[in-house]
Amino acid sequence: MVVKVVSHTSELNRFLPIKPCKTTPPTIFSGTPEVDLSHPEAKTIMVKACQDYGFFKLINHGVSFHLISNLENHALNFFSQPQSLKHMAAPPHDPFGYGSSRIGSNGDVGRVEYLLLNTNPDVLSPNSLLILHQLPVLFRCALEEYMVAMKKMCCEVLEVMAEGLGIGERNALSRVVGDQRSDSCFRLNYYPPVAADGNMLIGFGEHTDPQIISVLRSNSESGLQICLNDGSWVSVPPDPTSFFINVGDSLQVMTNRRFKSVKHRVLAESKKSRMSMIYFGGAALSEKIAPLKSLMSKDEESLYKEFTWLEYKNAAYKSRLADNRLSLFEK
Ligand SMILES: C=C1C[C@]23C[C@@]1(O)CC[C@H]2[C@@]12CC[C@H](O)[C@@](C)(C(=O)O1)[C@H]2[C@@H]3C(=O)O
Ligand SMILES: O=C(O)CCC(=O)C(=O)O
Ligand SMILES: [Fe+2]
Numbered sequence: 001m002v003v004k005v006v007s008h009t010s011e012l013n014r015f016l017p018i019k020p021c022k023t024t025p026p027t028i029f030s031g032t033p034e035v036d037l038s039h040p041e042a043k044t045i046m047v048k049a050c051q052d053y054g055f056f057k058l059i060n061h062g063v064s065f066h067l068i069s070n071l072e073n074h075a076l077n078f079f080s081q082p083q084s085l086k087h088m089a090a091p092p093h094d095p096f097g098y099g100s101s102r103i104g105s106n107g108d109v110g111r112v113e114y115l116l117l118n119t120n121p122d123v124l125s126p127n128s129l130l131i132l133h134q135l136p137v138l139f140r141c142a143l144e145e146y147m148v149a150m151k152k153m154c155c156e157v158l159e160v161m162a163e164g165l166g167i168g169e170r171n172a173l174s175r176v177v178g179d180q181r182s183d184s185c186f187r188l189n190y191y192p193p194v195a196a197d198g199n200m201l202i203g204f205g206e207h208t209d210p211q212i213i214s215v216l217r218s219n220s221e222s223g224l225q226i227c228l229n230d231g232s233w234v235s236v237p238p239d240p241t242s243f244f245i246n247v248g249d250s251l252q253v254m255t256n257r258r259f260k261s262v263k264h265r266v267l268a269e270s271k272k273s274r275m276s277m278i279y280f281g282g283a284a285l286s287e288k289i290a291p292l293k294s295l296m297s298k299d300e301e302s303l304y305k306e307f308t309w310l311e312y313k314n315a316a317y318k319s320r321l322a323d324n325r326l327s328l329f330e331k
Helices: 009-013 043-054 065-079 126-132 136-166 174-178 249-254 309-314 325-329
Strands: 034-036 055-059 097-103 108-118 186-189 200-207 213-218 224-227 234-237 243-247 264-268 274-281
Touching: 034 249, 043 055, 043 136, 055 213, 065 108, 065 186, 065 309, 108 126, 108 200, 108 264, 136 174, 136 186, 136 213, 136 274, 186 200, 186 264, 249 309, 249 325, 264 274, 309 325
Parallel strands: 034 055
Antiparallel strands: 055 243, 097 108, 108 186, 186 274, 200 264, 213 243, 213 274, 224 234, 224 264
16 A cells, blocks of 8 residues: 655645535626726715625726736746745744645635735734745835735725715725734735636635725636625626725724625636735724724714724634624624
8 A cells, every 4th residue: 555645735735625616607797886096986986885795896096007917927927836836934823925725724725825925014024024035036026016006005995985985084094004004914816727627616715804905906817706785696707907895894893884894705717727916904903993983973883892903803813714703893
């Protein structure tokens, strides 16, 4: 009998079970709200989209396509390397760095490879710095440039949103993500092509994002699905020239549930690889995540207990992907 000794985590990962999905073709969603950032009515459409779906597509965003495709090319080169070269010196149990199949540390799996980074040089753990410095210098520059552009755009979107919500201070939301100490993160997801046997696999299981907003850009391969209010799942047609914005749990709280954080997932279904890049705009660790006073009506009560981003993050990172993390903090 030949006993194969699996000595590396990446090897182990290949044997993790990933549930195949039903083969019925997904419903294509034709109703993605579209927000033109250069349009004077952007604020109204944005707020309605966040109330109705917690999700919208952003066009005329002003981010150069060169910046995006430059990062995409470097990322593709990175993921195309042999497995042994992708594994970086990230210590075990650190969510940051390169990963394959395992999502988080509580048993979730998906057919995905990723690179997860902390975006803030001030709260960068020594591990995150270690990871960045193991990447080719041009890749690292492309990442840094892209993250700066994402932070700026995230703040612009949050300012338009605040205006749309009728909040007096335009920076009530954007100052949280714009803060020097904001604990935002960035993720590159690479979904390898799937066999043409009609089976769809879970690429990234259903979840909500814990942060304030997430800014997602993908190549032209489909896979992203959102859950509508009636509980049905619909496929979002990809658009590599636009960004997709998700309302995260923190924004659901800051708006006292006027906005709902959107449940989403990715099915690995394409014969070509899908690549996505997501900027998760978060708060500083010490920031109180609570409904904005300027938004609340006179006798309105907060639907949530008081907590800081650090408290929420700690709880979130102990949970499974599909858990309702906010329920722990509801009054
Ligand atoms: C299973 C998990 C992965 C995750 C941490 C968690 O315990 C629950 C939240 C997950 C999530 C979803 C959005 C982002 O991709 C992410 C980086 C985040 O902040 O929360 C992931 C976490 C992760 O991959 O470690
Ligand atoms: O890869 C994608 O398109 C979405 C992934 C996602 O939702 C996440 O990383 O939180
Ligand atoms: Fe997500």
